[in-house]
Amino acid sequence: MTDPEVVVVGAGPHGLTAAAALLGADPGLRGRLLVADPAPWLAGWDARFARLELPVLRSACVHHPAPAPYALLDWARARGRTAELTGPVGSPGTGLFADFCRWLVTRSGLAGARVPAAVTRLRPRDDGRVEVTVGRRRVRAGAVVLAAGGARPHVPVPRARHSDRVRLSAVRPGQRVVVVGGGLTAGHLALRAADRGARVLLVVRAPLRARLMDVDAGWLGRELPGYAALPPAERAAAARRARPGTVPAAVRDALLGSGSVQVRQGTVARTAPGCVQLADGATVATDHLWLGTGSRFDVRAHPVTAGLATDVPVEVVDGLPVLGPDLSWGGTRVFLTGGLAALELGPAARGLAGARMAAERYTEAVTGVAPARRQYPAPTRSAGAAAPAARVGSPVCPTSPACR
Ligand SMILES: Cc1cc2nc3c(=O)[nH]c(=O)nc-3n(C[C@H](O)[C@H](O)[C@H](O)COP(=O)(O)OP(=O)(O)OC[C@H]3O[C@@H](n4cnc5c(N)ncnc54)[C@H](O)[C@@H]3O)c2cc1C
Numbered sequence: 369m370t371d372p373e374v375v376v377v378g379a380g381p382h383g384l385t386a387a388a389a390l391l392g393a394d395p396g397l398r399g400r401l402l403v404a405d406p407a408p409w410l411a412g413w414d415a416r417f418a419r420l421e422l423p424v425l426r427s428a429c430v431h432h433p434a435p436a437p438y439a440l441l442d443w444a445r446a447r448g449r450t451a452e453l454t455g456p457v458g459s460p461g462t463g464l465f466a467d468f469c470r471w472l473v474t475r476s477g478l479a480g481a482r483v484p485a486a487v488t489r490l491r492p493r494d495d496g497r498v499e500v501t502v503g504r505r506r507v508r509a510g511a512v513v514l515a516a517g518g519a520r521p522h523v524p525v526p527r528a529r530h531s532d533r534v535r536l537s538a539v540r541p542g543q544r545v546v547v548v549g550g551g552l553t554a555g556h557l558a559l560r561a562a563d564r565g566a567r568v569l570l571v572v573r574a575p576l577r578a579r580l581m582d583v584d585a586g587w588l589g590r591e592l593p594g595y596a597a598l599p600p601a602e603r604a605a606a607a608r609r610a611r612p613g614t615v616p617a618a619v620r621d622a623l624l625g626s627g628s629v630q631v632r633q634g635t636v637a638r639t640a641p642g643c644v645q646l647a648d649g650a651t652v653a654t655d656h657l658w659l660g661t662g663s664r665f666d667v668r669a670h671p672v673t674a675g676l677a678t679d680v681p682v683e684v685v686d687g688l689p690v691l692g693p694d695l696s697w698g699g700t701r702v703f704l705t706g707g708l709a710a711l712e713l714g715p716a717a718r719g720l721a722g723a724r725m726a727a728e729r730y731t732e733a734v735t736g737v738a739p740a741r742r743q744y745p746a747p748t749r750s751a752g753a754a755a756p757a758a759r760v761g762s763p764v765c766p767t768s769p770a771c772r
Pocket residue numbers: 377378379380381382383404405406407410411412413416420424425426427431485486487488515516517518553672705706707718719720721
């Protein structure tokens with residue numbers, strides 16, 4: 369293995385966004401960009417959508433891994449598949465999104481760029497390069513984009529199965545299913561279990577809140593300059609507050625209108641085999657106890673970032689590292705994307721929109737090529753103030769009045 373110029377760690381949506389953006393900015397990187405992941409392209413994403421039987425994404429058609437915002441829409445139009453873009457923001461169907469991503473991998477010449485091995489260590493060197501341990505090999509890269517996901521399931525209830533491990537096919541008609549959580553994953557699991565003939569209790573901390581996307585659209589634009597000006601601890605708190613569990617209105621209506629799903633406000637106090645006790649004392653028998661309680665990022669829990677933090681300590685707030693405006697770790701040539709970059713990118717960091725925002729931040733630092741057009745505000749932290757008044761704007765879904 370010769371030394372690559374860039375190593376992207378992770379072949380998920382964030383890794384694909386990174387690789388496509390970097391090659392788009394500097395086609396000369398072709399053959400010198402390596403993507404390390406033991407799993408095939410988007411394997412984790414595909415498995416998640418299949419396990420939960422999610423037929424459609426929640427995000428808009430302009431949020432995908434290709435650099436041009438309307439690439440997915442144009443691709444669907446060219447193949448007569450626009451019917452697979454649905455809802456107010458043209459959310460792509462699961463199959464359409466997967467096919468588009470496969471096409472993008474091939475089109476970008478990335479099929480042969482993936483090395484099927486895990487990165488176990490990143491060690492920034494004095495000469496500015498980064499020593500990357502990939503499987504049993506060590507390479508020296510000019511830059512690394514860490515796109516390894518790594519959220520840990522949040523498991524606030526013992527003896528329960530987190531949505532990461534739920535098997536819907538295990539549900540039999542007449543069984544009793546308790547689902548905990550007020551977000552789309554919990555709501556979706558409740559409806560799918562009901563489809564299978566189960567009697568479902570959905571336990572929510574607060575009344576179901578309806579929202580189209582998991583993060584308010586302001587977090588892709590107007591909220592970001594103010595966010596960037598906050599101290600890290602306040603950013604962490606704001607990012608947490610901005611992501612309460614929410615469901616699209618249609619899912620809320622389906623849950624409230626279902627004869628098989630009971631939505632009950634409360635929390636789980638105790639569990640025993642086959643039984644759940646709620647905080648108000650009610651006891652409920654259950655065959656399946658599932659958690660749609662989300663996941664959390666913590667640099668200290670991820671072996672690669674934990675090692676990096678030992679070599680190059682950075683401030684960590686609420687498990688999240690304080691990065692440079694270009695998402696670099698402690699002034700090194702390691703750049704982060706994904707949920708771990710939320711102190712820089714805001715609450716949308718972990719999703720597909722966040723992957724695009726991240727690419728816009730690190731691409732110039734990695735390739736030396738400035739983006740032709742910025743879609744998202746970029747902070748000028750040294751001034752301690754909001755972003756410059758460059759013309760920015762999130763692309764809208766041209767099919768959707770909701771986006772205009
Ligand atoms: C049920 C569900 C539905 C969702 N729907 C949407 C949606 O519609 N729209 C949206 O924008 N977001 C959605 N999200 C959020 C979604 O998880 C993220 O957008 C996305 O999966 C994160 O991508 P990622 O590349 O950061 O992580 P992942 O998809 O987890 O990919 C990370 C990759 O890194 C690899 N990796 C890990 N460690 C290493 C290592 N040490 N070396 C090499 N490789 C490594 C892994 O094998 C994996 O392939 C959804 C999330 C869930 C749970």
